[in-house]
Amino acid sequence: MGKIKSTKDRYPIEFGTDGWRARIGEGFIFENVERVAAAVADYVREEGDHKRGLLVGYDTRFLSPEAAELAADVVAAHGVPVTLADRPTPTPAISYAVLTRQAAGALMVTASHNPYRWNGIKFKAPYGGSALPSIMKRIELHLERPSSRRALRESRESADLVTPYLEHLRSSIDLKAIHASGRRFVIDPMFGAGRGLIARLFAGAGIPHLEIHGEHNPLFPGINPEPIEPHVADLEQAVTQGGYDAGFATDGDADRVGAVDRDGSFIDSHKIFSILLLHLAEDLKLTGGVVKTFSTTRMIDHLAAKFGLPLTVTPIGFKYICELMLEGDVLIGGEESGGIAIKGHPPERDGILNSLLLAEVMARRNRTLGELVRELEEEFGPHVYNRIDLEIGRPAILRLLSRLRHHRFNQFAGRRISSVESLDGCKLLFGSSAWLLVRPSGTENLLRLYAEAPTREEVDQLLGAMVTLAREEESRESHE
Numbered sequence: 001m002g003k004i005k006s007t008k009d010r011y012p013i014e015f016g017t018d019g020w021r022a023r024i025g026e027g028f029i030f031e032n033v034e035r036v037a038a039a040v041a042d043y044v045r046e047e048g049d050h051k052r053g054l055l056v057g058y059d060t061r062f063l064s065p066e067a068a069e070l071a072a073d074v075v076a077a078h079g080v081p082v083t084l085a086d087r088p089t090p091t092p093a094i095s096y097a098v099l100t101r102q103a104a105g106a107l108m109v110t111a112s113h114n115p116y117r118w119n120g121i122k123f124k125a126p127y128g129g130s131a132l133p134s135i136m137k138r139i140e141l142h143l144e145r146p147s148s149r150r151a152l153r154e155s156r157e158s159a160d161l162v163t164p165y166l167e168h169l170r171s172s173i174d175l176k177a178i179h180a181s182g183r184r185f186v187i188d189p190m191f192g193a194g195r196g197l198i199a200r201l202f203a204g205a206g207i208p209h210l211e212i213h214g215e216h217n218p219l220f221p222g223i224n225p226e227p228i229e230p231h232v233a234d235l236e237q238a239v240t241q242g243g244y245d246a247g248f249a250t251d252g253d254a255d256r257v258g259a260v261d262r263d264g265s266f267i268d269s270h271k272i273f274s275i276l277l278l279h280l281a282e283d284l285k286l287t288g289g290v291v292k293t294f295s296t297t298r299m300i301d302h303l304a305a306k307f308g309l310p311l312t313v314t315p316i317g318f319k320y321i322c323e324l325m326l327e328g329d330v331l332i333g334g335e336e337s338g339g340i341a342i343k344g345h346p347p348e349r350d351g352i353l354n355s356l357l358l359a360e361v362m363a364r365r366n367r368t369l370g371e372l373v374r375e376l377e378e379e380f381g382p383h384v385y386n387r388i389d390l391e392i393g394r395p396a397i398l399r400l401l402s403r404l405r406h407h408r409f410n411q412f413a414g415r416r417i418s419s420v421e422s423l424d425g426c427k428l429l430f431g432s433s434a435w436l437l438v439r440p441s442g443t444e445n446l447l448r449l450y451a452e453a454p455t456r457e458e459v460d461q462l463l464g465a466m467v468t469l470a471r472e473e474e475s476r477e478s479h480e
Contacts, residue, residue, distance in 0.1 A: 013143055015136050018318070021111045021120030024062060028119045030070055033109075036121050037071035039142035040107055041078035043135075046142075049104035049126065053081035053154075057094035057161065058109035059193040059253045061119050062218040064088070068109045071121070075107070076156040078147070086158040090193045090254035091122065092350035093165035099128040099346055100164060110193070110253040113226035113337075116219050122253075128346035129322040166201060172344070173356040174363070175205035181363035184208040186247040186260070187355070188235040190225040191217050194254030194352055201356070212238050225251050227258025227338055227351070229266050240264040246369050248358065250351035256338035257351035259358055261370035270297035270385050270452075273334040275372050276354060279361035280331055280342070281307040288331030288343050291321050294424045295336040295387075295437055295450045302380040315424035316439065322347045336387070336450065381433070382454045388463050390447040396473040397440045397447050401426055403473075404438060412436070413465035436462045 011027045013020055013035060020036055022028040044050045054075050058068035065088075072084040083101070085094070094106045105125050111118035123139065125131045131139070185202065187209055189195040195214040202209040212234060213223075223231040227249035239247040239260050247260035259267040267275075273292070277300060280286045290304040293316045304311040309331065314320035318341075321333035325347035334340040339349030342357070362368065367375070377383070403409075404426040410417055415430040425439025425448075434453035441448060447470055451462040 015140055018112075018130050019108075019120055019122035019136075021114060021118055023117050024119050028063075028067075030067070033067045033070050033121065034074050035143055037074035037107060038078060038147045039139050040105070040123055041075045041080045042142040042145070042147070043139045044080055044104045045078065046138075047104070050080045052102060052104040052126075053083060055083050055085070055094060055097055055101065055103050055106035055161070056109070057085040057089040057091070057106060059090075060088045060191060060195070060216055060218060061109075061111060061252065062116065063119060064109045064218075067119065067121075068107075071107050071109065072156055076154050079154050080104075081154045082156050083161075084156065084158045085161045087160070087162065088193045088195075089161050090165075090197065090250075090352060091124075092255055092346065092348050092352060093162055095124050095128040095346040095348040096165045096168060097161040098124050098126065102126075105131075108253065112253050113224065113251040113256060115224045124348075127326055129325070129341075129348045130319050132319060132323060162197065166197060168345075169353060169356060170201060170204075172353070173201075174360050175201065175207065177363040178359045179205050179207050181366070183245040183359065183362055184243075185210075185359060186235060186238045186242065186244045187211045188213050188227075188232065188238075188247060188249040189254065190223060190227065190231070190249055190251060191215070191220045192225045192250060192252040192254055194250040197254070197352055198248065198355055207359075210238060210242060210244065220252075227251050227256055228268070232258055232260060232266060236260050236264040236266065246358065246362065248355035250355065251338070254351045255349035257340065257354040257358075258338055259355070259369055261373075262368050263370060265370060267369050267373065268385060269334070269336060269338040269340075270299065270383065271369075271373050271376075272338070272354065272358065273297070273332075273340055274299045274303060274376055275361060275369065276334075276340060276342070276357055277303050277332055278372070278376065279357060279364070281309065283361065283364050286331055286343060288329045289324070291324050291330055291333035293317070293320070293335040294421075294427065295439070296334060297383050297385060297452055298432075298435070299376060299380055299383045300334075313423065318349060383452055384454065384456050384459050385450070385452045386456075386459045386463060387451075388449045388467065389441075390449060390467060390470055391445060392447050392470055392474050394440075394445055396470065396476070397445070399476070400447070400470055400473045401438065401440065404428065413461050415462075434458060434462065436466060438466060
């Protein structure tokens with residue numbers, strides 16, 4: 001008989017860009033939760049920050065409260081004071097608490113927007129945002145080292161980390177203007193940690209609203225807790241059937257945002273980013289840099305130029321936005337997946353804050369979301385976007401990227417290629433009106449395809465032609 005593999009070998013822990021995620025009962029098991037918590041506690045002790053303590057938060061997923069309890073016990077047993085959230089708490093609220101309590105960081109038990117079968121742990125650094133890759137690498141090293149569990153336990157307490165965060169938002173948003181506008185809203189926390197929170201603020205300000213998917217159900221029945229189509233179908237229906245002015249959705253840990261116009265049409269993250277930048281720069285007269293990831297709409301470029309704000313484009317991943325917000329004066333930073341951070345708040349994605357800002361801009365400008373989008377398109381032209389994830393073998397992916405990067409053809413899908421950019425993957429630019437980004441997944445045999453053009457037909461043509469080209473490369477592989 002062969003040697004039986006240990007749990008450590010069978011279920012290895014791999015940190016991604018924002019922590020660790022795994023399937024519940026497979027990689028996400030209590031033994032691994034303990035390992036991650038111990039590694040973070042040891043890292044904090046190594047940094048000499050342990051007296052500042054760590055926070056532990058959790059979302060509404062299956063086993064999240066139990067995993068958070070275990071993580072808090074492990075942290076305390078490693079000689080680090082710990083404060084455990086007393087209820088499911090959004091990630092941005094945990095990040096805000098890290099700053100206001102001057103903690104050494106936080107463990108957040110969540111798998112964010114992933115399906116119900118997943119759970120995980122994010123680590124938030126002392127600056128109240130996603131840990132930089134250098135920090136995650138050092139924590140990862142502690143996973144392989146003997147634990148420094150101490151005989152003398154440090155203190156462990158629980159606290160309400162939600163109310164101070166909501167008070168911060170109440171002082172940041174013009175709820176009186178939203179109330180005076182007479183607008184009515186639907187809120188969809190998608191069964192996640194944001195449930196009841198926007199509703200709490202709206203109720204206190206007398207703003208008419210309806211919350212759906214606000215009950216506790218860790219199965220997220222019928223949806224993935226990700227605020228994109230098709231998972232916002234219930235929100236779209238609730239808005240139109242009830243005659244509401246807009247709908248806002250937040251993901252499982254409430255750091256991402258999606259929106260619905262009063263006619264039921266989905267307002268994607270690119271349009272939300274654009275509306276918020278317009279509001280911050282023109283209505284609120286705020287200044288600072290603008291940061292966007294490589295897969296984000298060109299509408300942001302036009303708006304930044306209009307307001308004379310410096311624009312920086314980063315590789316895909318919120319960690320790059322966070323890093324720039326720590327280094328300089330950034331007004332807004334956003335990514336394609338719905339994560340947007342705002343000046344004056346932690347360098348963190350915040351779906352609740354951004355939902356409130358959308359309601360505020362509607363009130364200030366007396367416009368629906370659809371009207372705001374149309375006004376932007378009248379000024380800068382239409383910007384239609386879509387994305388496809390294509391399962392394909394790694395050799396075919398590498399051959400395709402090589403062809404694209406070496407610019408071996410001057411046209412694609414009937415369009416002249418004006419330039420090729422390779423900041424993250426390979427982006428084909430077709431003048432100033434369209435682009436197509438081809439980017440491999442770092443962990444799976446997936447090719448991610450992103451496109452923007454003036455019409456849906458053009459976007460579909462670009463994506464369809466790239467799918468065909470990728471399949472040809474895959475076919476070549478099978479015949480060689």
